[in-house]
Amino acid sequence: MAEYPQNLKYTKEHEWTRKEGTVVVVGITFHAQEELGDVVYVELPKLGSSITAGSPFGVIESTKAVSDLFAPVSGKVAKVNEALTAAPQTVNEDPYGAGWLIEVEPTDPGQVDKLLDAAAYQKLIQDKK
Amino acid sequence: MPRRTPLYDAHRRLGARMVDFAGWEMPVQYKSVVSEHEAVRSAAGLFDVSHMGEVELTGPGALEAANRLLSNDLARSADGQAVYSGLLNERGGFVDDVVAYRFSPERILMCVNASNREKDFRWMTERTSGVKPINRSDDYAQLALQGPKAAAILQRKTAAALSSLRSYRFTEADVAGVPCILSRTGYTGEDGFELYCAPGKAEALWFALLDEGREEGLVPAGLGARDSLRTEMKFALYGNDIDEEHTPLEAGLGWIVKLDKGDFIGRAALERQKAEGVRRKLVGFELLESGVPRHGYSIVKDGTAAGVVTSGTFGPSVKKPIGIGYVPSELASEGSTFAVEIRGRPVAAKVVKTPFWKR
Numbered sequence: 129m130a131e132y133p134q135n136l137k138y139t140k141e142h143e144w145t146r147k148e149g150t151v152v153v154v155g156i157t158f159h160a161q162e163e164l165g166d167v168v169y170v171e172l173p174k175l176g177s178s179i180t181a182g183s184p185f186g187v188i189e190s191t192k193a194v195s196d197l198f199a200p201v202s203g204k205v206a207k208v209n210e211a212l213t214a215a216p217q218t219v220n221e222d223p224y225g226a227g228w229l230i231e232v233e234p235t236d237p238g239q240v241d242k243l244l245d246a247a248a249y250q251k252l253i254q255d256k257k
Numbered sequence: 258m259p260r261r262t263p264l265y266d267a268h269r270r271l272g273a274r275m276v277d278f279a280g281w282e283m284p285v286q287y288k289s290v291v292s293e294h295e296a297v298r299s300a301a302g303l304f305d306v307s308h309m310g311e312v313e314l315t316g317p318g319a320l321e322a323a324n325r326l327l328s329n330d331l332a333r334s335a336d337g338q339a340v341y342s343g344l345l346n347e348r349g350g351f352v353d354d355v356v357a358y359r360f361s362p363e364r365i366l367m368c369v370n371a372s373n374r375e376k377d378f379r380w381m382t383e384r385t386s387g388v389k390p391i392n393r394s395d396d397y398a399q400l401a402l403q404g405p406k407a408a409a410i411l412q413r414k415t416a417a418a419l420s421s422l423r424s425y426r427f428t429e430a431d432v433a434g435v436p437c438i439l440s441r442t443g444y445t446g447e448d449g450f451e452l453y454c455a456p457g458k459a460e461a462l463w464f465a466l467l468d469e470g471r472e473e474g475l476v477p478a479g480l481g482a483r484d485s486l487r488t489e490m491k492f493a494l495y496g497n498d499i500d501e502e503h504t505p506l507e508a509g510l511g512w513i514v515k516l517d518k519g520d521f522i523g524r525a526a527l528e529r530q531k532a533e534g535v536r537r538k539l540v541g542f543e544l545l546e547s548g549v550p551r552h553g554y555s556i557v558k559d560g561t562a563a564g565v566v567t568s569g570t571f572g573p574s575v576k577k578p579i580g581i582g583y584v585p586s587e588l589a590s591e592g593s594t595f596a597v598e599i600r601g602r603p604v605a606a607k608v609v610k611t612p613f614w615k616r
Contacts, residue, residue: 165286165289165290165481166289166290166291166573168549168570168571168578169547169548169549169571169578171548171600187600189549189571190290191290191291191481191485191570191571191573192285192290192481192484194549194551213547217291220289
């Protein structure tokens, strides 16, 4: 699995985003799930609720830790990944695919473009290591 | 500067993620907590627990001195027996929980928690006369080999007859050529062994065991799995579930208190507590809705604070969110319900029979 897919945009808080038509799909990065360890619980916002870029929109818990999920963009929650309720470990198994978290209708579609590209995110991780 | 066990380099070579635990740089996981947990339940896992401390009482009067310090009764046990016990303060609260190894009435070795090494040694020194406690913590590394395959793997590395070594018995024997105290004890709920050896020999022993068990599924296991395994058994973790403010009677550990054995520190307080009735109890519960209970979360009943969660996790074997916590005695019976407050939201929970996990 590619750890830093080129077609995604990233945040410093280790979320990824992907534009799909008018919505933005959001998940956590390969690096984030690796740092968390086994994901055992994901708490996601309600359909239709508003989220604000940079603010927590949910919580992800591994066997050992509880972490906030930060919204990469502002907007309305258009879809949540219900499958994670029964199978939260999907976030570990397929962070860029079946382990996606929510879809957002962005208030400002241009906001995504201002996020980090794959190279910048990869550099962020490598500098940390 | 955190302390390191003699196996630090081995952990790094095995790709462990290291964390600080009670001032020690310890492996929390190698591959993943869940896979290591499952290996221990289905095959075997090898843990480095060299951060644990050891205090020895040696000479005439050693057993009597230990029995004055401990809540359990070493006089009632045999040589070669390991005894789980409370080391209590005058209020009956836990200074620590320990395993005391009775080599003979004149030699008792106590294994103490890493977080309490210095405190326990001081405590014992100040309260023991005639016999002088010796801090042996730096003389021993400790490995825990745990799981249903542990005995078969270990037997190929030692001449000791493991089939006649029962649970909570120990012997001294060479394992892979390394002299060890070999104890059939553990903290996982599985059959297994704890091996105490010289720090300089720990790495040789570690890799000899890992190599021997690899084909049967033996893996190195970290503190993450150790915690989820013990939580599924409702084994207390010092500093989380038990501490100086909680007594064995409250913690559901009445069986390690022998009030009829003669005097020991904390006895008067426990007799009083027993006579007056225990007001709060440590129970095991599961959540009836989704969420994960964690240490420090509040327990509420009918909107009022009623207790506190002391340990919690998503149990990898029981496949449920489970927790341990103190509640008023009237809420402690099986089937009682209350709520755990998770991020401001009350989540329904129910007291269940423990251990959570049964094979």
